[in-house]
Amino acid sequence: MSGRLSWPHDGARWPHREHSRLVQAGGLRWHVQVTEPPGAAAPTLLLLHGAGASTHSWRGLLPLLAADCRVIAPDLPGHAFSEPLPPQRQSLTGMAQALGELLRALEVEPDAAIGHSAGAALMLRMALDGPLGADAALIGLNAALFPFEGLPGLLYAPVARLFARSALVPRFAAWRAKDLDAVRRLIASTGSMLDDEGVGWYARLLQCPGHVAGVLAMMANWDLEPLQRDLVRLQRPLHLLVGERDAAVAPGQADRLAARLPTITVHRLPRLGHLVHEEAPLRVAEVVRPLVAAQAVSLAL
Numbered sequence: 001m002s003g004r005l006s007w008p009h010d011g012a013r014w015p016h017r018e019h020s021r022l023v024q025a026g027g028l029r030w031h032v033q034v035t036e037p038p039g040a041a042a043p044t045l046l047l048l049h050g051a052g053a054s055t056h057s058w059r060g061l062l063p064l065l066a067a068d069c070r071v072i073a074p075d076l077p078g079h080a081f082s083e084p085l086p087p088q089r090q091s092l093t094g095m096a097q098a099l100g101e102l103l104r105a106l107e108v109e110p111d112a113a114i115g116h117s118a119g120a121a122l123m124l125r126m127a128l129d130g131p132l133g134a135d136a137a138l139i140g141l142n143a144a145l146f147p148f149e150g151l152p153g154l155l156y157a158p159v160a161r162l163f164a165r166s167a168l169v170p171r172f173a174a175w176r177a178k179d180l181d182a183v184r185r186l187i188a189s190t191g192s193m194l195d196d197e198g199v200g201w202y203a204r205l206l207q208c209p210g211h212v213a214g215v216l217a218m219m220a221n222w223d224l225e226p227l228q229r230d231l232v233r234l235q236r237p238l239h240l241l242v243g244e245r246d247a248a249v250a251p252g253q254a255d256r257l258a259a260r261l262p263t264i265t266v267h268r269l270p271r272l273g274h275l276v277h278e279e280a281p282l283r284v285a286e287v288v289r290p291l292v293a294a295q296a297v298s299l300a301l
Helices: 007-013 062-066 092-106 118-129 150-165 168-176 180-188 196-206 209-220 225-233 252-260 281-300
Strands: 020-025 028-034 044-048 070-074 112-116 137-141 238-243 264-269
Touching (some): 020 092, 062 281, 092 225, 112 118, 118 137, 118 225, 168 209, 180 196, 196 209, 225 252, 252 264
Parallel strands (some): 044 070, 044 112, 112 137, 137 238
16 A cells, blocks of 8 residues: 655654654564653553554653653554554454564563553553563553444444455545544544644544555454453453543443453543543543552562
8 A cells, every 4th residue: 555654754743753763673664752761760661552543642641651761652553654564464463463573673671551442452462462571560541442242343344354455445534634624523523622733643644545554454353352351361450541531432341341350440531532641641641650650669679
């Protein structure tokens, strides 16, 4: 798929470009942002954005977390400036393995991870399969961990695969994203309200057919049933932050999961939607910074 973002051109004013690197790992060229640790004992924190987003979605939260941590924030495969995985690896497990290869290339072992939406599923797959160490703290933001139910669940995968095979769908979506009001309505449908800058970054991504194709490929191969079965093996604490106005992932999903797994703690964020970390980075930082700090202390003991 042509029409991918160009780092020299599109990356010239990318949020926190000063922390950006282009890294070869596992046969892919990745875009990843890496901050310098504020001290020798600073923990390393991995940030995983959701489907359709990029490192830009951390623009408000990243500097708040970098005050205490070394932050690692990649574009997921096929998103923004990271190259797509080959078709046989475009699955939850394949993407988790690829992220493990990126971490090895960077020579880092995260002490904690934060995953937003589909990024939380990736985080948990990595925790269960090994790329995230057994002691890493796990934090999900509006975590998308349940498959669609009923008729939407039956239709989701076949429709996503049909769209992913089409060259016209990404181009139509890119054309449609030229209408900023349409992008604003799309974001509002998640229960979140972003400023003009935030809307503009999503518009820029959606105007890129290659990015849209990468998102569709991810959706077409996203199977959460194995993850749901394997979560019983998760023995460590999992903190789930839930925007109570989330219209993309039902807020009650976190409670359903907490009823099954005693290691889960749910943190509610009133008056916020799906993009909580973009709407209110300070409020999210107030919750997650103590969790990461506590993990750093426990690892030091």
